Amino acid sequence: MASTCSLQQHGRAPASINLHHKQQRSCSPRISVMVGNRNVMLLQGFIYNNNVSKRRPTAGLVVKCSGIGLGDFIGGDLVKFDIGQWLSDVEEHKALAIYPPHEGGYEGRYLNRLIRQGYYFLDLSARGLGDPETTLTKVHPVCPAHLGKQPIARWYFPPEVDFRLEHLPPNAKGLVVWIIEAKVLSKAELQFLALLPTLRPNVRVVAECGNWRKFVWKPLKEIAGLTAEGA
CATH class of the missing domain: 3.40.50 (Rossmann fold)
Known part of the structure; x- marks a missing residue:
């Protein structure tokens, strides 16, 4: 409790804590599933461009796959x-x-x-x-x-x-x-x-x-x- 109060009073956190927060924000949970014969990557939270600093929020899950056919919808x-x-x-x-x-x-x-x-x-x-x-x-x-x-x-x-x-x-x-x-x-x-x-x-x-x-x-x-x- 004392260490927490001292951090709040000075308004500064150790470098290890800042690094930890940056790593949490820079990673996005990914879930890989199989749909038919194709791998589908589910990105939750953010979609990142080539530049990591640029990101835009997404609603829910975004499904990216290629080669979708009629068989993916009817069995x-x-x-x-x-x-x-x-x-x-x-x-x-x-x-x-x-x-x-x-x-x-x-x-x-x-x-x-x-x-x-x-x-x-x-x-x-x-x-x-x-x-x-x-x-x-x-x-x-x-x-x-x-x-x-x-x-x-x-x-x-x-x-x-x-x-x-x-x-x-x-x-x-x-x-x-x-x-x-x-x-x-x-x-x-x-x-x-x-x-x-x-x-x-x-x-x-x-x-x-x-x-x-x-x-x-x-x-x-x-x-x-x-x-x-x-x-």
């Missing part, structure tokens, strides 16, 4: 015009390997379009799936968790694909086996999934085999190393 990468190609590839190849972006949300558009076409879905995770051929097309055993207190039991379940094919409504177009985290599957397991539509004509397979910066898909036979002659 960016979510707006695509490849739905027709997606539907034709599902019907032509019948087994696809997809690579959605890491942030997710893109594959839902393509899934919903297949639902509108009349397809029903069987969602599975590749982790813990076991042998795809046994789980999807054969009667397979399942051992429930016993928690160390109950005796180890073994239950038998019907084939996942055949069971759902039998219970499809008459107006259904087919069954789509959508497998997430398919990147953990071996090459032999991917080959069986690629051949599953041949064994069950009303089945389509979509396997999430990885991630990419945009939503892309390829025939699963190419990923599994199968050729058209070998299939």
Whole structure:
């Protein structure tokens, strides 16, 4: 308190305090964000010219970016015009390997379009799936968790694909086996999934085999190393 009063009485502050105030006024908080594929710099408070001494106040935040397009206002990468190609590839190849972006949300558009076409879905995770051929097309055993207190039991379940094919409504177009985290599957397991539509004509397979910066898909036979002659 005494030091503060003495400064006010003399009307003079130490050089370190003046320097501190100058540094606070000369810097402007900047926030860097991402809008689509472009970096946007938000300047808060003041816009500085080449000469630091000249500045003018701004109201709120000022957004500077270049290359603004229509996609920045209506959804960016979510707006695509490849739905027709997606539907034709599902019907032509019948087994696809997809690579959605890491942030997710893109594959839902393509899934919903297949639902509108009349397809029903069987969602599975590749982790813990076991042998795809046994789980999807054969009667397979399942051992429930016993928690160390109950005796180890073994239950038998019907084939996942055949069971759902039998219970499809008459107006259904087919069954789509959508497998997430398919990147953990071996090459032999991917080959069986690629051949599953041949064994069950009303089945389509979509396997999430990885991630990419945009939503892309390829025939699963190419990923599994199968050729058209070998299939």
